[in-house]
Amino acid sequence: MDNLFNNILTNESTDLSVYSALIKMLVAVILGAVIAFTYYKTQEEENFQRSIAITLLMLPIILSVIILFIGSNIARAFSLAGTLSIIRFRSAPGDPKDIGFIFFDIAAGLACGVGLYGYGAVFVLILCIILYISEKYRWFERKTVQKHLKITIPEDLNYQGAFDDVLSKYTKRYSLEKIKTTDLGSLFEVCYNVTMEQGLNEQEFLNELRCRNGNLSIILAVSPRIAK
Numbered sequence: 567m568d569n570l571f572n573n574i575l576t577n578e579s580t581d582l583s584v585y586s587a588l589i590k591m592l593v594a595v596i597l598g599a600v601i602a603f604t605y606y607k608t609q610e611e612e613n614f615q616r617s618i619a620i621t622l623l624m625l626p627i628i629l630s631v632i633i634l635f636i637g638s639n640i641a642r643a644f645s646l647a648g649t650l651s652i653i654r655f656r657s658a659p660g661d662p663k664d665i666g667f668i669f670f671d672i673a674a675g676l677a678c679g680v681g682l683y684g685y686g687a688v689f690v691l692i693l694c695i696i697l698y699i700s701e702k703y704r705w706f707e708r709k710t711v712q713k714h715l716k717i718t719i720p721e722d723l724n725y726q727g728a729f730d731d732v733l734s735k736y737t738k739r740y741s742l743e744k745i746k747t748t749d750l751g752s753l754f755e756v757c758y759n760v761t762m763e764q765g766l767n768e769q770e771f772l773n774e775l776r777c778r779n780g781n782l783s784i785i786l787a788v789s790p791r792i793a794k
Contacts, residue, residue, distance in 0.1 A: 586681075590630045594678040597690045598626035601674060604694040605667050608701040618664050625668070626675035633679025708764075710738055711788065715758040717775060718748070718782040725756045729778055736771040737762050753782070 602622040606614065670693060677686025700706075719725055725745065733740045739761040746755050762768075768786060775784050 587634055589683075590634060590678050590681065591627050593683050593686070594626040594630040594675055595623070597674040597678065597686060598623045598671060600690055600694055601626070601667065601671055604697055608697050609663075613661060615664070618667070622667055622671050625671040626678060629672060629675025630679040633676065710761050710763055713760050713762055714743075714785075714787055715740075715760050716783075716785040717756045717758075717779050718784070719754050719756060719779045720782070721747075721752055721754060723754075723779065725754055729756075729775060732771070732774045732778065733758065733760065736766060736774075 602619045605619055605622055670690075674686055674690050677683070677689065717729065719728070737760045741759050743757040743759050745757070747753070748755050772784055772786065776782075
């Protein structure tokens with residue numbers, strides 16, 4: 567403890583052998599690879615980003631090396647803080663899950679940097695198992711999905727209550743969003759926000775609606791932008 571205190575006062579870093587440094591970096595690379603592989607296996611295919619996986623592989627070893635360079639030297643720590651303060655990340659904010667993986671990586675890199683290999687390995691292993699199980703068994707997944715329904719109807723059809731029985735049969739909840747005329751007033755577009763159960767037979771739902779609107783256009787989509 568006295569040696570560490572003296573090193574801090576004199577701005578000297580503690581001695582570190584090449585062998586110890588290589589061990590820290592090797593363990594950091596292994597933990598980073600485990601985290602990156604877990605990200606690859608638990609991420610939805612359409613949301614997976616290879617750049618994030620590469621970053622997860624790199625970050626632990628980078629952090630462990632930074633910790634090695636700083637050691638117990640206060641001057642180096644302040645220099646690093648000043649350097650990092652001028653760095654701006656220009657990428658747009660990503661998925662909260664991606665941000666969580668970044669913090670996961672940071673914790674693993676810090677554990678390697680301070681030499682807590684066992685704790686770091688146990689931490690990474692337990693959290694990776696939890697993430698894999700949660701993805702496999704779809705923890706916290708909603709059983710319903712919000713969708714937007716746009717139905718085109720002829721002007722002679724009274725839209726008020728025309729589809730209520732069908733909507734009640736196939737949706738958990740529904741609400742009328744807006745009504746507008748189209749095709750020079752000869753047609754109406756009725757827009758609903760609907761909450762549907764996952765796995766519902768949407769073809770049967772649309773077929774019953776087509777029987778009511780004279781086989782005119784019907785659009786069922788997740789994004790509400792089609793209503794604009």
